Amino acid sequence: MTEFAWGSATDVGRVRRANQDHHLIEDGMFVVADGMGGHSGGEIASEVTVDALRDLGEISTLDELIGRVQDANSKVVERAAEEPALRGMGTTVSLLTGLVGGGAHRLGVANVGDSRLYRVTGDGLHQHTVDHSLVESFVREGRLSRAEAANHPQRNIVTRALGIDDKVLVDAWELVPVAGDRYVLCSDGLFGEIGEPEIYEVLSTVSNPQEAAEDLVSRACAAGGRDNVTVVIVDIESADPVDDVPDDRVIDTRKALPDRVLDIQTVPDGLSDAGDDSDPNPDDIVLTPVIRVLTWRLVAAVIVVAMVLVALLGSLAVYARSAYYVGIDGQEIVIYQGRPGGVLWFDATLAERSGLLVDALDSSDAELVIDGLEFDDLKDAEAHIEVLREQLSSDTP
Known part of the structure; x- marks a missing residue:
């Protein structure tokens, strides 16, 4: 049986008037949600998400966990549809919970957006989640360094969030719980203000999770507090012993792929998949149809690219002028x-x-x-x- 100790703290910061972060600590479910959207939309989106994840009962598999996050997304979308003033609201979510099934106790992690989950190791912080943000995609592509990303003007643009669409892509991990491990869930108001070395210093020296959470939030506010900041710290107090524990604790992963490739097969005019007994000249059945198919695909590709560019420019324009x-x-x-x-x-x-x-x-x-x-x-x-x-x-x- 896995037993937890925890602490949490949240603050509106030094600039914002409202705290759009919400967090949850209940029955082994630990959640941080960072809302976004004016007219209280972000605050409502994160609250709806946390409420949807409350009292879920036992979860056995990563697929079940992903399904619960997708259900929360549906709740946010439905709420926005009911109130036009809330349209466009969204929220990140990062969560840690116990998985019970097959006689084994594991940890489940799920993430959408740029709120993070860290594990404290002997020599620093290990970030389990992957930021779904524009600058993170630039870092992965080699277009930005980590230092450049930290100060990039578009660092707050997320590429995934709950409430934006009927379907949401969710990343999830299954971890082995090990007694003595410490995990940290946080909104970007923490790591956006203080660096990981300072975060690690607090987490590795302040043993009480509540005191550590309060210390981190206080430091983030003192460093500028330009955003809401929320920290949830979870300590694994006891866990069933497991042989061959992976160094990163990960035993299963579900990473959603944002792109899908469709395999479209075509057959020359006048032929079936089974072929034709007349055995005509290959030039008669291949060259002309292939040229026609390639032309159609090229036109379709150009149209799709143009539509994507228009949508992207429209989204950028809205984002650029909406603050x-x-x-x-x-x-x-x-x-x-x-x-x-x-x-x-x-x-x-x-x-x-x-x-x-x-x-x-x-x-x-x-x-x-x-x-x-x-x-x-x-x-x-x-x-x-x-x-x-x-x-x-x-x-x-």
């Missing part, structure tokens, strides 16, 4: 519509001026404004301007 950020124009603090640094050729545009000067802020606030503080909607950005205005007024003798 606001507090930045500077010269020395004045202003609100821009768009993303800090722009997205490809979609540059941010000036939305409002504040009349406040960045030089009047203290160094930490000034640094955040210079980097660009991103918000889901204009009201949130205006609210932050008012906070800065009140701070400056209170500082004036």
